Amino acid sequence: VKRVTTNVLQEMKNSGAKISMLTGYDFSMARIIDSAGIDIILVGDSASNVMAGHETTLPITLDQMIYHAGSVVRAVERALVVVDMPFGSYQGNSKEALSNAIRIMKESGGHAVKLEGGIEIIESIKRILTAGIPVMGHLGLTPQSIYKFGTYVVRAKEEGEAQRLIEDAKALEEAGCFAIVLEKIPASLAETVAKAVSIPIIGIGAGNGVDGQVLVVHDMLGINNEFSPRFLRKYANLYDIMKEAVESYIEDVRSGDFPNQNEQY
Ligand code: KIV
Numbered sequence: 001v002k003r004v005t006t007n008v009l010q011e012m013k014n015s016g017a018k019i020s021m022l023t024g025y026d027f028s029m030a031r032i033i034d035s036a037g038i039d040i041i042l043v044g045d046s047a048s049n050v051m052a053g054h055e056t057t058l059p060i061t062l063d064q065m066i067y068h069a070g071s072v073v074r075a076v077e078r079a080l081v082v083v084d085m086p087f088g089s090y091q092g093n094s095k096e097a098l099s100n101a102i103r104i105m106k107e108s109g110g111h112a113v114k115l116e117g118g119i120e121i122i123e124s125i126k127r128i129l130t131a132g133i134p135v136m137g138h139l140g141l142t143p144q145s146i147y148k149f150g151t152y153v154v155r156a157k158e159e160g161e162a163q164r165l166i167e168d169a170k171a172l173e174e175a176g177c178f179a180i181v182l183e184k185i186p187a188s189l190a191e192t193v194a195k196a197v198s199i200p201i202i203g204i205g206a207g208n209g210v211d212g213q214v215l216v217v218h219d220m221l222g223i224n225n226e227f228s229p230r231f232l233r234k235y236a237n238l239y240d241i242m243k244e245a246v247e248s249y250i251e252d253v254r255s256g257d258f259p260n261q262n263e264q265y
């Protein structure tokens, strides 16, 4: 199989082909997602919520992200694997940001990193790029800043923040980012950004005027049944399917139906 590279993604934007992206945190799920033909698997720091049960993405550590990323990389034959740099691993000190990005690349085998923020983290982004590590940006609702925002509502509804977001996107492109995630902003603003920069814009809750879409895989598969924002389309209800399967197993064990003659040695 031909691997998806940052060049392939740029060609997709140039030709108007939409880019598909999902999160992945473990080997088994990544195998399914990759064999279905996804373009990008994001080892998101949403692992902090989805995998570890934390309320925010802030607690997950660099070592934990590397563990998840390595598990995904071992499963993947085609997709580009992008790894989130966790909170505290890139802000403020660009030398530390570079050494942490290098750790992710060396220890997990991931293909690129993603950082939340614009002009305020541009030094870290530039320094990581000097090592030949591809960087994906992330603007709009940036969950690592949740305690600054105070809520998970739509970002950049007012003119000032919208203007800053466009400037941040241009700065990320100028610095050399290969793509940008836009999270939970008005569709019209996301479309404006996708036209204002030449690199791919991947949206989540950012409408259809962008170059690709990303969702958290546990949300779109309906494994997590406690999260139903407007932007989420659920493609399955695996919570119910899995729960019913487990209930059947329990029933069969208790009744003595499992194992039967054919299921023993
Ligand atoms: O961590 C994550 O899942 C993300 C996506 C929502 C873009 O950053």
Ligand code: NA
Pocket (backbone or CB within 6 Å): 044, 045, 046, 057, 084
């Ligand atoms: Na993230």
